[in-house]
Amino acid sequence: MNLHRTVVVALLLAGAALAPLAHAAMSPEEQQAVNAAERWLVPVDAGRSADAYAMASAQFKSTVSREQWRDGVRDLRKPYGRVVLRKAEKLAYTTEKPKGDPGEQIVILFDTKFAARKVATEEITMIREPDGIWRVAGYYIR
Numbered sequence: 001m002n003l004h005r006t007v008v009v010a011l012l013l014a015g016a017a018l019a020p021l022a023h024a025a026m027s028p029e030e031q032q033a034v035n036a037a038e039r040w041l042v043p044v045d046a047g048r049s050a051d052a053y054a055m056a057s058a059q060f061k062s063t064v065s066r067e068q069w070r071d072g073v074r075d076l077r078k079p080y081g082r083v084v085l086r087k088a089e090k091l092a093y094t095t096e097k098p099k100g101d102p103g104e105q106i107v108i109l110f111d112t113k114f115a116a117r118k119v120a121t122e123e124i125t126m127i128r129e130p131d132g133i134w135r136v137a138g139y140y141i142r
Contacts, residue, residue, distance in 0.1 A: 026091075027093075029093070029104065029106075029128070029134075030091060030093060030106060032134050033091075033106040033108065033126040033128075033134040034088050034091070034106075034108055036126060036133070036134040036135065036136075037088070037108050037110075037124045037126055037134075037136065038088070039055070040052060040055050040056070040124070040135075040136045041083075041086070041110075041122075041124075043055070044073065044077070044139070045082070045083050047074075049069055049070040049073050049074065050066065050070070052069075052073070052136075053066050053069050053070070055135065055136065056069075056135055056136045056137070057127050057129055057135035057136060057137045058129065058135075059127060059137045060135070060136055060137050060138065073139075076141060077141070079116060079117065080114035080115075080116055080117050080120060080141065081114050081115035081116030081117070082114065082115045083112060083113070083114060083115075084113040084114060084115055085112070085113040086110050086111070086112040086113070086122070087110065087111050087112075088108055088109070088110050089109050089110065089111045090108070090109040091106055091107060091108045091109070092106065092107045093105070093106045094106075103127060103128065104127065104128040105125065105126065105127050105128075105137070106125075106126045106134070107123060107124070107125050107126075108123070108124045108125075108126065109121055109122070109123055110122040110123075110124070112141075120141050120142065121141070121142050122139070122140070122141050123138070123139070123140045123141075123142065124136055124138065124139055125137045125138035125139075
């Protein structure tokens with residue numbers, strides 16, 4: 001398994017298709033998840049990996065150590081440079097996680113323009129934790 005897949009826990013949705021994002025048509029849950037993802041990206045963009053790690057889900061933290069995250073996200077983002085523009089474009093919502101466990105999960109695709117590369121897609125998997133807050137469970141750039 002490569003470092004990116006080890007460090008950024010990209011979860012696959014079982015039976016959910018990514019739909020184009022229309023902010024006006026989003027449910028309150030979807031809007032909360034997108035807002036939480038955007039807030040989480042602020043420290044990622046600023047190179048504050050410890051802050052982003054602290055904001056991540058318990059599932060994320062159980063899979064990736066703070067040190068793995070720090071080194072992995074630094075290496076992952078380095079060739080891209082700073083973010084010039086980012087827009088949430090698609091999302092998929094499901095109430096069943098891939099292993100069959102119940103729980104709300106949303107995958108959001110952001111079209112992102114970086115300074116060093118024209119455009120990439122950032123994929124963020126959000127889960128609603130028992131306290132009702134949406135937190136990041138996975139991050140991947142492609």
